Amino acid sequence: MPTNLTPALAWRRLREGNERFVSGESLHPNQNSSHRTSLVEGQNPFAVIFGCSDSRLAAEIIFDLGLGDAFVVRTAGQVIDDAVLGSLEYSISELSVPLIVILGHDNCGAVTATKAAVETGQMPGGFIRDLVERITPSVLTALRNDQTEVNDMVVENVKQTAARLADSSRVISDAIQDGRVAVVGLSYKLREGRADLVSGIGEF
Secondary structure (H helix, E strand, O other): OOOOOOHHHHHHHHHHHHHHHHHHHOOOOOHHHHHHHHHOOOOOOOOEEEEEOOOOOOOOHHHOOOOOOOEEEEEEHOOOOOOHHEEEEEEEHHOOOOEEEEEEOOOOHHHHHHHHHHHOOOOOHHHHHHHHHHHHHHHHHHHHOOOOOHHHHHHHHHHHHHHHHHHHHHHHHHEEEOOOEEEEEEEEEEOOEEEEEEEEEEOO
């Protein structure tokens, strides 16, 4: 059964959960054995969170969520590839999730590596090179705007990732246009635990 939350209500629920986490008043909802059992036959998440893989950025914890609440996709630097797009489209078309969250964070290692590669002209080897190449447009945009700090580049990467989703996926763009889905871009502060809104697409 799809969630009955609108994008605006889903966003409010996430904000309230993050506020509880920041203040040290997390409720740890939907984490008991009876709720676990109730999810065996299906899931009904109210948000899909596409975030960085960083170990300090555990989505369910920072938004005070439990089992079945969020469909979570993570890559280093929240870099989009075909598997990510397929996962996000699945959450929209099959699970009817009303909110897509792009979750970046300060002091991101992938963005830091990209900044270094741009400044030195030396690309890393292996598949890390692919990550750096995909983040490079965000770093270059930030530099063109005289933003030289890594955390400014993180914000730009979140903004560009959100825009790229809407541009790359017909499933997502149609859902946004119909008002069924909104996309919010958030930048998470590791020290404070706060997820700040930095971009948005659709009605939320």
